[in-house]
Amino acid sequence: MGIKERRAREKEHLRQQILSAARELFVKEGYENVSMRKIANKIEYSPTTIYLHFKDKADLLDFVCQETLLNLLNTLEQLKSEINDPVETLRKSGRAYVEFGLKYPQDYKLTFVVRPQFQKGLGLVEGTIGEKVFNCLRETVSECIRQKIFRQVDVDTTSQVMWSAVHGVTLLLIDFPDFPWVEQDTLIDAVIRTTIEGLKA
Amino acid sequence: MGIKERRAREKEHLRQQILSAARELFVKEGYENVSMRKIANKIEYSPTTIYLHFKDKADLLDFVCQETLLNLLNTLEQLKSEINDPVETLRKSGRAYVEFGLKYPQDYKLTFVVRPQFQKGLGLVEGTIGEKVFNCLRETVSECIRQKIFRQVDVDTTSQVMWSAVHGVTLLLIDFPDFPWVEQDTLIDAVIRTTIEGLKA
DNA sequence: TATTTAACTTTACAGTGTTAATATTATATC
DNA sequence: GATATAATATTAACACTGTAAAGTTAAATA
Numbered sequence: 001m002g003i004k005e006r007r008a009r010e011k012e013h014l015r016q017q018i019l020s021a022a023r024e025l026f027v028k029e030g031y032e033n034v035s036m037r038k039i040a041n042k043i044e045y046s047p048t049t050i051y052l053h054f055k056d057k058a059d060l061l062d063f064v065c066q067e068t069l070l071n072l073l074n075t076l077e078q079l080k081s082e083i084n085d086p087v088e089t090l091r092k093s094g095r096a097y098v099e100f101g102l103k104y105p106q107d108y109k110l111t112f113v114v115r116p117q118f119q120k121g122l123g124l125v126e127g128t129i130g131e132k133v134f135n136c137l138r139e140t141v142s143e144c145i146r147q148k149i150f151r152q153v154d155v156d157t158t159s160q161v162m163w164s165a166v167h168g169v170t171l172l173l174i175d176f177p178d179f180p181w182v183e184q185d186t187l188i189d190a191v192i193r194t195t196i197e198g199l200k201a
Numbered sequence: 202m203g204i205k206e207r208r209a210r211e212k213e214h215l216r217q218q219i220l221s222a223a224r225e226l227f228v229k230e231g232y233e234n235v236s237m238r239k240i241a242n243k244i245e246y247s248p249t250t251i252y253l254h255f256k257d258k259a260d261l262l263d264f265v266c267q268e269t270l271l272n273l274l275n276t277l278e279q280l281k282s283e284i285n286d287p288v289e290t291l292r293k294s295g296r297a298y299v300e301f302g303l304k305y306p307q308d309y310k311l312t313f314v315v316r317p318q319f320q321k322g323l324g325l326v327e328g329t330i331g332e333k334v335f336n337c338l339r340e341t342v343s344e345c346i347r348q349k350i351f352r353q354v355d356v357d358t359t360s361q362v363m364w365s366a367v368h369g370v371t372l373l374l375i376d377f378p379d380f381p382w383v384e385q386d387t388l389i390d391a392v393i394r395t396t397i398e399g400l401k402a
Numbered sequence: 403t404a405t406t407t408a409a410c411t412t413t414a415c416a417g418t419g420t421t422a423a424t425a426t427t428a429t430a431t432c
Numbered sequence: 433g434a435t436a437t438a439a440t441a442t443t444a445a446c447a448c449t450g451t452a453a454a455g456t457t458a459a460a461t462a
Binding site: 007011014045046047048049052 | 408409410411412
C-alpha cells in the first residue's frame with residue numbers, strides 16, 4: 001500500500017512546486033502580470049496541469065496568501081510569548097506588522113488588497129489564518145484594557161483602530177514610495193505611539 | 202477662425218466622453234475587467250480612437266483618478282473654510298475623507314491603490330492635485346500645532362500619521378466588508394478621535 | 403494480458419492591449 | 433467648384449491572456 005502514498009506524496013510535491021513558483025512570480029512581477037503559462041513554464045509543466053491542483057488563478061492566489069498570513073502569524077505569536085508588558089507587546093507587534101508589510105510588500109498587497117478584490121465575499125472571516133492574526137492582536141489589546149492601561153472602550157473597537165493605523169501606514173509606504181515621507185522609522189513609530197497614546201486611559 | 206475652436210471643442214467633448222465612459226466602467230466592473238474595446242463600444246467609437254486621446258489604458262486611469270482627487274479636494278477645502286476650530290476641522294476632514302472613500306469605494310481604490318501599482322514612480326508627488334489634498338490636511342494640522350493644541354512634533358510627521366489612520370480604516374472597510382466590524386460610524390469615529398487624542402499635547 | 407484510472411498535454415476559443423497601415427472625412431487652397 | 437492637405441477614425445494584425453474539452457500516455461488493478 002506504499003504506492004498510493006508515494007503517488008500522493010508526488011502529487012503534493014507538484015502542488016508545492018506550483019505554489020512556490022506562483023508566489024515567486026506574483027511577488028516579482030505582480031499578480032496581474034503573471035500568466036498561468038509563465039508559472040507552468042517555470043515548473044516545466046503544461047499550463048493546464050495547474051488546473052488539476054487549483055481551481056483557477058484566484059484560487060492559486062488564495063493559497064499563496066494563506067502562506068503569507070501563516071508567516072505573519074508566526075512572527076506575531078512568537079513576539080507575544082516573549083514579552084510580558086502588554087503595551088510593549090502591542091508596540092512591538094505593531095512594528096512587526098508594518099515591517100512585515102514592508103519586507104514583503106508584494107505579498108502584503110496580494111493578501112490584504114488584491115485578494116479581497118478578486119474573491120469578493122471571502123474576506124478575513126471564518127476560521128481562517130487571517131482571523132487568527134487579528135485575534136492575536138485582539139488578545140494583546142484585551143490585556144491592555146483588562147489592566148486598565150487603556151480606556152474602557154469595547155475591545156473590538158480598540159483592536160480595529162489599531163489595525164487601521166498599522167494597515168494604513170504600511171500601505172501608504174508601499175504604494176507611494178516617492179512621496180516626501182519623513183524618515184520611515186520615525187513615521188512608523190509615530191503612528192504606533194500616537195495610536196497607543198490615544199487609547200490610554 | 203472659429204472653425205479651429207469648434208474642432209477643438211469637439212475634440213475635447215470626445216475626450217470627456219471617453220473619460221466618463223471609462224470612469225463608469227472602471228467603477229462598476231473594476232479596472233482589470235474593463236477592456237479598451239468595452240469603453241469604445243460604450244461611446245460607439247472604434248477601440249483605437251481612444252489612443253488618439255490617451256497614451257494607453259494606464260493614462261486613462263490616471264485622468265480618471267485626477268477627477269476623483271479634484272472631487273475630494275473640493276469637499277475638504279469647503280469644509281475647512283466653514284469651520285474655525287482647527288481640531289474640529291481636522292475631525293470633520295477625517296470623517297469626510299473616510300466617507301468619501303466609502304461613498305466611492307472603487308474610485309478611492311483606483312486612485313490610492315490601483316493607480317500607484319500601474320504607474321510606478323508617479324506617486325502623489327509633484328504639483329498634482331493629490332499633493333494639494335495632502336497639503337489641505339497638512340495646513341489644518343499645522344494650525345493645531347501652532348495653537349499648541351497638538352504636541353510640538355514635526356508637522357509632516359503629524360500629518361502623515363493622520364493620513365495613515367484615515368487611509369487605513371477606509372481601505373479595511375472597503376476591502377473586508379464581511380469582517381465583523383463594530384458599527385461603522387463607531388469605528389471611524391474611534392479612529393479619528395484616538396489619533397487626535399494621541400496627538401494632543 | 404486486458405481494462406480501468408490517474409496524470410498530463412494538445413488544441414482551441416474568445417478575449418486582451420496596442421501598433422501600423424489604411425480609409426474617411428472636413429478644411430484650406432487654387 | 434475642383435483639388436490638395438490635414439485631421440480623424442477605422443480595419444487588420446500581433447502576441448498575448450485564462451481556461452474548457454478532448455486526446456494521450458503511463459501506471460495500477462483485475
